[in-house]
Amino acid sequence: MPESPSPTPAAPAPEDPARRDFLEQALRLAGGAFVFFCGGTAAEAVSGAAGEAYNWDEHRYAYLIDTEKCIGCGSCVRACRAENDVPDGFFRTWIERYVVGPEGSHVDSPAGGLEGFPPVQTAFTPTKSFFVPKICNHCKETPCIQVCPVGASYRTRDGVVLVDGQRCIGCGYCVQACPYGSRFLSPRTHTAEKCTWCYHRITKGLRPACVEVCPTGTRQFGDMKRDDDPVRRQIERERVAILQPHLLTEPQCFYLHLDKEVR
Amino acid sequence: MEHARHVFRAALVLVVAVAAVMLGRGLLVPRSYGIYGPYRADNVGEQMAVREPRHAGPAACAACHEKQATARTAGGHRTVSCEICHAPLSAHVRAGAVVARMPVDPSVALCARCHRRIAGRPEKFPQVVLEQHVEGALESGVCLGCHDPHSPKP
């Protein structure tokens, strides 16, 4: 494995005090006895070389999408596919088109928007239409992490929800539990996969690939811990919406100009 | 309780089995599991290093392709990343060295993806009905006959 900047803990931090489950602690005690004995070694393993280390405590990422600007070109879908080797037929990000009229609404996402959108005819007369990009919302109160039976799915301290491909047993519970359809079981790795906000890029100061290529500024990526961050400013001051708010998942992906038709 | 001897024996077997399982479990928990939460802490580092970033942004192209870069930033495509129409940088340059030519796609489909008139695009966005916009067949390269992709008008 190449030498890489790793998160620096101040000390081998004990588990999040919110996890007060006695059984979990007892089991970890038993299982972690081994870790405890080698406590020093483990801490060394996760802290990178001093000075180079990326400190995840200094960041809390968020994503902002302005649906008024999206032109449905699909560049984001293609970029994500190229950046992350997404398998065919599955999507870490996709675009939905909404064509809405008083008598009905039509929603489609041909191949997730990969090749753009063809013209569409609807039986009713549409009065408005727009595109809505979708990705994993990296929720604060994720149902997907909650249901993972082996602790393969987790949330980093900088706010990114990730899947440990070596721990995942491929049970598919997280795929069922995600209300947004962001997850899938990869036919290649037989584990759960989803958008990672290009963790391998953002921890190097780059932006996710989809944000990088978006030609209209629809997609924005920001850091809620930076004072001058434009995404943070918009989230704090503009009228923003989230998907399926009644489920209280606390998504960190915010939308400007979201329409009531969108789930 | 001499008549309960078999009960104690069964209980002993159970206790031994449970102890064996607990011990075995303890040895099998991954080293970095539980440091930050109920997950393998090593994976964070693994995810950070899962691959080299493939997209680099238009600034990286400008380093060698000044002419196209200047044309682009002055024209209508100033917000369009080079990597949209071509390919991610890693297809062309890796570790500072050119590994392959950048693909160039002259097809109508490429331009149409953004500029074909369809419902959903903001009205102000430049889009045309291709069949009316072009005289003759919609064959590969026809857009390039009038438009410089690095600086299309306007």
Add this chain to the structure above:
Amino acid sequence: MPEITGFAFPNDIHVHWSLMIVMYPYITGFVAGAFIVTSLYHVFGRPEFKPVARLAMATSFCFMAVATFPLNLHLGHPERGWYVLVTPHFTSAMAGFGLLYNSYLAVMALEVWFVWRREIIEAARRSRGLRRALYAALALWTYDTSPEALEIDHRAVKVLAAIGLPLACMLHGYVGFIFGAVKANPWWSTPLMPVIFLLSAAVSGIALLTLLYQGVSKLRRARPEPGCVSGMARWLWFFLILTITLELLEILMLAYEKSEPWHIISELLTTRLEFSFITMQMIIGGLIPLILLGIVVMMDRYLHERVRNTLCVASALLLLLQVFSMRWNVVIGGQLLSKSLRGLRSPYVPELFDREGILVAIALIIVPFVLLWLFDRILPIDEGGPAPEGPRREAETGVAGA
């Protein structure tokens, strides 16, 4: 490629939880249901269940043996299945599986041991050589068959059954929780789900035991005890009424409240699940056994024995189909509708030869019966039965069980 009507999220069109995930609650349903039957005798002292008590216990045990297979066959990484035991993430209901399964297995094994201890010791005394060594090991090298020891056995069985009953209910109830607690899926998300699963498990268990009792009696050329048959029919009818009521209640509440998902759920029920839900689960599997069993219960006095047996067998068969349809409709039905709440995909058809296919499912049903037969060879299920090598003294043992 599946056909979609309406709009489904692009990742939503795959049915990840396949036939194997339908089989798992079906099998654990038998485990729980059979255990409920044996507990009705051992814990609640219902005398009419004495003839099937041991059979039910053995059945529960044999179905437990195959319970992990559908899960392992379904995993993307079956070789990592044991991670659930090593690093269970207890906010997940699925993580409870390791603990529940193993605890229940321990209780079951102990209970079987206590119930059959006398036969094990007798078999050890009667055998020679390797057979003797095996039976002796099974007896844990104690040979106490005095009345005091047997009395202790009875009490131990009672305690174990009392512990085992909630464990069996949890073993199956947690499966209902796995579905019921998924707020993302409106067809699954209801607090009624664990209750419905558990009650229909009782139905499937009693139905299975009905069939087994009739079948085993026929094989032994013995007469199924009318008291037992009527007793099982009564309890089966009772649990069936509860199950159907709750299953219908769930739909009625959804239809009445007309919340957002009702539109797509009603389309699901009337198009994709029309056959499996309305025809199979409700009418053929629900209404008809309800009537047949109602006849058995209400007109018990007037029924000839053969009529009663036939009605019970017919109802039991239909109920086994009903419980399977219910599992199918929940597991597969929930995946046919997209989380976009705007789209349905075409019905899922399992492959024949797949790892998660039809042949494997059939094998999973057959294997426990084979195990049951093996069980009987080692530990005779009929009480007071002869040694394994001895001839069956049918005339004396007569009725199945004493």
